[in-house]
Every structure is written in C-alpha cells, then in structure tokens.
Amino acid sequence: MKKQRIAAGVQSLLTEEATCLATTEAREPIYTRPDSLTDTPMRFCPGCTHGIAHRLIAEVLDELGIKQRTVAIATVGCSVFAYEFFDTDAVQAAHGRGPAVATGIKRCEPDTIVFTYQGDGDLAAIGLAEVMHAAARAENFTVIFINNAVFGMTQGQMAPTTLMGQKTTTTPRGRSIEQGGFPLNVCELLAQIPGVAYLERGTMTSPKYVRQAKRSVKKAFQTQMDGLGFSLVELVSSCPTWWHMKPLEALKWIEEVMLEQYPLKVFVDKLEAGE
Amino acid sequence: MFKIVIDQQRCKSCGLCIEFCPKSVIETNPELNEAGFHAARIVSQDDCTGCGSCALMCPEACIEIYRVEVEAPANA
Numbered sequence: 348m349k350k351q352r353i354a355a356g357v358q359s360l361l362t363e364e365a366t367c368l369a370t371t372e373a374r375e376p377i378y379t380r381p382d383s384l385t386d387t388p389m390r391f392c393p394g395c396t397h398g399i400a401h402r403l404i405a406e407v408l409d410e411l412g413i414k415q416r417t418v419a420i421a422t423v424g425c426s427v428f429a430y431e432f433f434d435t436d437a438v439q440a441a442h443g444r445g446p447a448v449a450t451g452i453k454r455c456e457p458d459t460i461v462f463t464y465q466g467d468g469d470l471a472a473i474g475l476a477e478v479m480h481a482a483a484r485a486e487n488f489t490v491i492f493i494n495n496a497v498f499g500m501t502q503g504q505m506a507p508t509t510l511m512g513q514k515t516t517t518t519p520r521g522r523s524i525e526q527g528g529f530p531l532n533v534c535e536l537l538a539q540i541p542g543v544a545y546l547e548r549g550t551m552t553s554p555k556y557v558r559q560a561k562r563s564v565k566k567a568f569q570t571q572m573d574g575l576g577f578s579l580v581e582l583v584s585s586c587p588t589w590w591h592m593k594p595l596e597a598l599k600w601i602e603e604v605m606l607e608q609y610p611l612k613v614f615v616d617k618l619e620a621g622e
Numbered sequence: 623m624f625k626i627v628i629d630q631q632r633c634k635s636c637g638l639c640i641e642f643c644p645k646s647v648i649e650t651n652p653e654l655n656e657a658g659f660h661a662a663r664i665v666s667q668d669d670c671t672g673c674g675s676c677a678l679m680c681p682e683a684c685i686e687i688y689r690v691e692v693e694a695p696a697n698a
Contacts, residue, residue: 377687557679593637
C-alpha cells in the first residue's frame with residue numbers, strides 16, 4: 348500500500364516536471380545574442396565597453412539585414428579582434444590605415460557596406476590624417492570610433508585623447524601641457540568638414556545611453572546605405588584595466604569627468620535634414 | 623513571466639547587470655566558472671519584469687531573455 352502511494356507520488360512529480368519542461372519550451376525570445384556575432388567569447392577585459400559596442404553594431408547589422416554584404420575593417424589596438432567577433436567579411440588594416448583600406452573596398456565594390464572599428468590610439472594618433480582625408484573626400488563608409496583616453500592594448504600609455512591631469516603609464520604625474528599638450532576632440536575637428544554626413548558622440552554608461560548609442564550607430568549605417576557620405580560615431584568608452592578602476596567606477600568616471608571634455612552631441616545629421 | 627538565461631562560462635563577473643537591474647534579481651555566483659570568474663546568476667526569477675537592462679549592459683552578450691507562458695495548474 349505504502350509502495351503504491353510512493354509510486355503514485357513519483358508519477359505525479361514526473362508528470363509535473365514534464366509539463367514544466369513543455370511550458371519552458373514554449374517561450375518567446377525577447378532578447379537573444381545577435382546573429383552577426385560569432386560564438387567566439389570576447390577577449391576583452393571584464394567590464395570593457397568594447398563588448399557593448401560590438402554587440403550594438405551586430406544588432407544594427409541584424410536589424411538592417413546587411414550582414415551578408417558587410418565588410419568590417421579591423422585596425423590595431425584592442426579593436427584588432429573585430430574580425431574574430433563579427434560574423435562578416437573582414438580585413439585587417441595597418442595601424443591607423445582603416446579609412447584608407449575602407450576607401451579602396453568601397454570604391455571597388457560600391458554595393459558593400461563597409462565600416463571601420465577604430466580606437467583612439469589608432470584613429471586620433473597615427474591615423475588622424477587618414478580619417479580627415481576620407482571625410483574630406485566624402486567617402487561613403489562608416490567609422491565607429493571608440494574613445495577610451497588611453498592606449499589600452501599596449502598597457503595604458505597616454506593617447507591624444509587623454510584628459511588633462513589624467514595619470515597613465517607615460518604620464519605618471521598626470522598629463523601636463525609642457526609634456527603632452529592638450530587633448531584632441533576628433534568630432535569637433537570633423538564637424539567642420541563638408542563631406543561629413545553623420546557625426547555623433549555617444550557613450551555606453553547606462554541603459555539609456557546604450558539605447559541612444561545604438562540609435563546613432565543605426566543612423567550612421569543608414570546614412571551609408573542612402574549614399575549620403577562619410578559617417579562617424581564616437582563612443583566614449585571605459586578602460587577599467589588601465590584606468591585602474593572597477594568596471595562600475597569606470598562608468599561613473601566617464602559620466603562625471605570624461606563627458607566634460609567630450610560632451611554628448613549630434614554634430615552633423617544629413618539623414619534627419621533630408622539632404 | 624520572464625526567464626533570464628546567463629551563459630555561466632562566458633560571464634566575466636564585471637557586475638554591470640547586477641548594478642543596473644532595477645529589481646535586483648541577479649547576484650554573483652560564489653562558485654567559479656571554467657575561466658575562473660564568479661559568474662552572475664539569477665536569484666529571484668519571479669521578480670523579473672523583462673526590462674532587458676541586464677542584457678543591454680552586458681559586454682559579453684551572454685544574457686538572453688525569454689517570455690515564458692505559464693499555464694495555471696488544472697487542480698489548483
């Protein structure tokens with residue numbers, strides 16, 4: 348009798364579990380990993396916003412349905428691994444020469460969607476001439492510019508975008524005018540060039556700003572698809588490792604200190620203007 | 623109700639999902655994953671409102687969110 352009762356109990360538990368499994372299978376995805384990212388785990392440090400930027404670009408490629416005809420240009424720096432993470436065609440450019448390689452690809456194959464993924468050490472230091480001239484020629488491709496104020500991959504040296512007084516491995520007492528000069532605001536420089544069709548500075552420090560950043564990345568790609576000209580999105584990012592901060596502290600530091608030097612703004616938007 | 627799935631092996635324990643969750647449904651797993659990180663895990667799945675803040679802030683893209691249809695038990 349007791350055995351029978353136990354058997355009945357086990358049976359009911361089993362059916363309950365079966366219904367649970369059945370209901371879990373009937374689930375509707377609200378958010379899943381974007382198709383345009385490969386299964387390779389990100390090789391960035393914990394809390395680095397490079398990962399968020401990669402995810403936003405992949406989501407935009409998925410939403411616009413352009414993954415199959417996109418070519419990513421990976422450059423030098425932490426951004427170099429872009430070719431491993433984006434499930435698109437990719438070319439690895441020499442240091443700073445991303446916009447030059449992108450120009451070649453876009454001119455040969457005008458139907459492809461070309462974007463470069465560059466850090467501040469790559470774009471604002473050695474590659475400043477390339478990006479300026481690509482903008483001046485109104486080349487029709489997109490640049491995603493990750494500004495984290497240091498050279499991350501080579502162990503945190505001073506970059507052109509390093510803030511005044513910021514301590515890095517090469518400015519142990521903080522950046523000074525005598526030693527390192529003033530920080531360089533790339534968006535403000537580019538805003539004066541008529542060939543630029545879309546130019547915005549965003550950040551990724553909270554869900555609100557991440558949504559805004561995604562909107563700006565999408566607009567930049569849309570600008571390219573409409574053939575309006577050069578588009579660049581600067582994303583003010585964190586480098587918890589070389590700022591010697593925890594991931595959350597780094598995000599707070601961006602909001603409190605870095606955004607004063609690099610204010611969030613839409614500089615040029617020919618897409619909205621309908622030109 | 624909503625179901626969050628966190629890939630325990632990809633998570634690098636940056637804690638951004640834990641910080642930005644308005645309902646505090648995520649915590650740090652005391653056990654280490656294969657890479658040696660204390661991955662994030664779900665504490666109270668029922669409180670989740672499916673806002674997606676955790677997935678928005680995740681740099682590893684290792685959080686997935688699903689809406690799960692739960693049928694009321696027939697004899698309840």
